């Protein structure tokens with residue numbers, strides 16, 4: 001498929017020295033790419049550069065092959081849903097939605113029809129005559145989304161459009177957006193700091209940290225094969241253990257695993273909770289004591305104490321009876337990821353678990 | 354207190370009633386001080402003036418004072434002059450202040466920053482001193498005249514031009530301040546999303562900036578009108594001797610001619626003018642209060 005939006009070597013540094021460096025992102029036609037990263041990592045900066053609200057210091061941005069760096073936002077074939085204050089407070093919902101259509105000199109009957117369609121799409125039919133202040137935060141965000149869709153942009157830019165919604169509505173709307181996007185073959189660059197949201201709706205995810213891209217890949221790939229310790233910590237849940245790499249072996253306590261990445265010296269080993277299993281006889285497992293068993297829906301989480309530290313382990317909910325408190329077991333890992341160096345301490349809120 | 358508590362337990366509906374009463378008593382008691390102040394400082398003198406304006410010199414009830422105000426040619430000229438100065442000054446001040454405010458909102462150069470710091474300087478210079486300096490600067494044989502040669506300068510002092518200029522000087526700071534705050538309360542995202550939707554500069558102005566600030570503009574206009582229509586010092590020191598602004602004429606009738614009734618009728622007339630403008634201000638405020646922004 002053809003490349004719709006291409007961001008090449010874009011650098012934008014604010015006077016404070018913060019910003020983004022050397023960003024390269026290609027979004028194909030009809031693709032939904034998510035920018036994911038902790039607060040302040042530069043997601044909005046990248047998005048605003050694409051929308052024309054920030055002039056990058058360096059780099060090139062093209063849309064369907066044509067450079068847009070010198071095109072002002074009002075002429076760019078992009079539409080943006082902003083992080084906040086989206087709607088125009090002095091206009092009714094209808095006027096908000098119809099503004100761009102009227103600018104295009106569309107006939108009244110036609111734009112009325114389109115507005116109707118857009119409102120139905122976001123399930124807010126009947127709010128035409130309301131002012132934004134008479135809508136809830138989530139409703140406002142949905143209208144903003146509808147307004148952006150009506151612009152029929154070549155690239156739709158969304159900056160955390162669902163951040164003001166409650167969990168249920170968020171889930172619903174997320175699915176809706178994905179559906180509309182797939183049906184209308186929209187090209188979307190979507191910003192979020194919610195890894196679950198990113199994993200669930202994206203074709204590809206761009207994980208950012210401190211103004212740089214850490215990894216760009218499909219959700220499965222990012223989950224199964226995080227390229228860096230940061231990505232591993234940020235996406236999904238993972239146990240981190242200290243290990244030792246030498247030659248072809250990776251030793252974690254009594255376990256010895258193949259050293260796939262050919263690292264050497266002290267390494268950090270990441271294990272997903274679902275990859276922690278009971279060691280059944282063969283070889284030695286890590287001795288562990290069950291300290292907590294939590295039912296989490298279709299699966300259960302077992303907390304284990306080992307001499308290497310605390311381990312979390314996911315088990316089938318049917319097996320929950322096999323685990324009693326203070327029981328001694330031995331565990332091994334079916335899959336591990338090894339990274340050079342020490343685990344970075346992250347703030348609690350940055351790792352959205 | 355305990356009696357009340359018992360009553361509360363037994364009679365539920367009474368409870369609501371007494372709460373309501375308590376509330377309204379609280380409300381009244383909070384409004385009372387300012388109302389009393391208003392009564393003593395405003396309503397009483399106003400009532401007195403109104404009564405005075407319907408009395409002749411020998412204390413008889415009469416309409417002569419108003420007849421004088423609305424039929425005497427030089428008084429009619431004064432009224433016309435007053436309205437002319439007020440409207441022109443307001444329009445000039447508003448135009449300039451609005452331009453400054455728009456400029457400050459959308460320009461971030463160092464010049465804009467300078468202007469942003471300088472525009473309220475007039476506020477810190479006492480009026481009489483400013484007027485004195487102004488007269489020295491612009492009078493027919495003042496500094497400017499000496500600089501460009503006497504006779505080349507159109508007469509500014511003792512003319513309406515001078516009065517308009519000094520009104521601009523006095524009123525720019527506050528008006529600009531009001532408008533700047535209205536402008537800065539327009540979120541960036543509103544402007545940016547408008548641009549995103551394809552709005553060009555003129556759309557931005559007429560469909561976003563203007564509608565989002567016009568209410569503040571009305572407020573500013575009201576303040577301007579009321580402040581200028583009844584002004585005294587500037588017109589007294591700078592304006593011609595005839596026609597005069599009503600404030601000056603009133604003072605003259607009051608202290609030079611000792612025509613208290615006539616002076617009062619002018620005061621009442623000014624008061625009515627201001628109430629009229631105030632009424633429009635309040636009405637426009639009430640009408641739009643549903644779409645609060």
Ligand SMILES: Nc1ncnc2c1ncn2[C@@H]1O[C@H](COP(=O)(O)OP(=O)(O)OP(=O)(O)O)[C@@H](O)[C@H]1O
Pocket residue numbers: 014015016018019037038039040041042043044045046083193
């Ligand atoms: N106008 C600006 N001037 C100076 N620094 C800025 C400006 N805008 C953003 N920054 C800085 O640049 C960095 C990236 O900001 P950005 O808004 O892109 O973050 P973000 O990833 O969108 O974060 P969030 O998830 O909180 O919205 C931040 O550290 C921020 O402090």
Ligand SMILES: [Mg+2]
Pocket residue numbers: 043044045083159
């Ligand atoms: Mg952001």
